[in-house]
Amino acid sequence: MRASLIQLGVDDDEPVAARRERAAGLVRAQSGSDLVVLPELWPVGAFAYTSFAAEAEPLDGPTAETMSRAARDAQVWLHAGSIVERAADGPMYNTSLVFSPTGALVRTYRKIHRFGFDQGEAVLMGAGDRPVTARLPETVVGLATCYDLRFPELFRALTDAGAQTFVIPAGWPERRREHWSLLARARAVENQAYVLACGTAGTHAGVRQAGHSVVVDPWGEVLAEAGHDEEVLTAVLDTGRVAKIREEFPALKDRVLGR
Numbered sequence: 001m002r003a004s005l006i007q008l009g010v011d012d013d014e015p016v017a018a019r020r021e022r023a024a025g026l027v028r029a030q031s032g033s034d035l036v037v038l039p040e041l042w043p044v045g046a047f048a049y050t051s052f053a054a055e056a057e058p059l060d061g062p063t064a065e066t067m068s069r070a071a072r073d074a075q076v077w078l079h080a081g082s083i084v085e086r087a088a089d090g091p092m093y094n095t096s097l098v099f100s101p102t103g104a105l106v107r108t109y110r111k112i113h114r115f116g117f118d119q120g121e122a123v124l125m126g127a128g129d130r131p132v133t134a135r136l137p138e139t140v141v142g143l144a145t146c147y148d149l150r151f152p153e154l155f156r157a158l159t160d161a162g163a164q165t166f167v168i169p170a171g172w173p174e175r176r177r178e179h180w181s182l183l184a185r186a187r188a189v190e191n192q193a194y195v196l197a198c199g200t201a202g203t204h205a206g207v208r209q210a211g212h213s214v215v216v217d218p219w220g221e222v223l224a225e226a227g228h229d230e231e232v233l234t235a236v237l238d239t240g241r242v243a244k245i246r247e248e249f250p251a252l253k254d255r256v257l258g259r
């Protein structure tokens with residue numbers, strides 16, 4: 001399975017509508033990949049809290065509509081990162097969107113762990129309340145978003161639900177880049193699963209982004225890693241390796257707690 005992670009540059013000087021079209025063009029350019037991934041909250045910027053309300057959109061809003069067309073044009077599975085979702089009953093959520101190659105929105109995931117402690121996303125957004133998986137032709141994907149990476153119990157729940165590949169869009173700050181790289185590998189090793197962790201490049205709302213999107217295999221080896229700037233990171237996943245490693249080194253079967 002060929003996966004392409006679009007480490008999109010998110011900078012204050014690019015209008016949201018222009019970035020949306022640019023992202024769609026980058027998705028279209030990945031035709032030939034099986035799965036394409038965009039980062040967290042890339043239309044507005046994960047730290048652009050003051051713009052969240054103005055840029056919030058419904059699940060059939062401009063980003064979803066543009067991404068649906070891009071997935072269909074490229075004939076790819078598209079994890080379109082996340083948007084600020086404005087729910088019909090009022091609250092906002094940090095919601096990831098997964099499209100099939102026909103352009104159908106097949107899964108949404110509302111980020112469970114909101115970042116900011118008593119500020120920002122943590123006070124502006126509602127929290128998701130359930131883990132979500134999506135069955136693709138070659139793997140079962142478990143969905144998580146940015147700060148979720150710090151909560152291993154979510155990844156264990158996704159593993160129990162059948163996940164073999166975790167897709168993690170993020171807007172991770174440069175200041176804690178070592179945590180990002182370390183935790184991405186940890187989640188892969190402890191669950192014996194692929195990790196596709198797609199961050200943003202650039203600086204928005206005064207927060208320099210870590211970049212360094214990464215693809216980790218179920219043995220914890222880094223298959224591909226980006227630098228700081230915008231780039232498309234591509235890796236070929238041998239999806240059969242998950243079952244093979246889980247069988248040859250069956251640590252998941254030795255769990256005692258939480259079964």
Ligand SMILES: O=C(O)CCC(=O)C(=O)O
Nearest residue numbers: 046115146147171172176
């Ligand atoms: O956990 C971190 O260090 C970063 C999390 C974050 O930036 C987010 O979830 O938006």
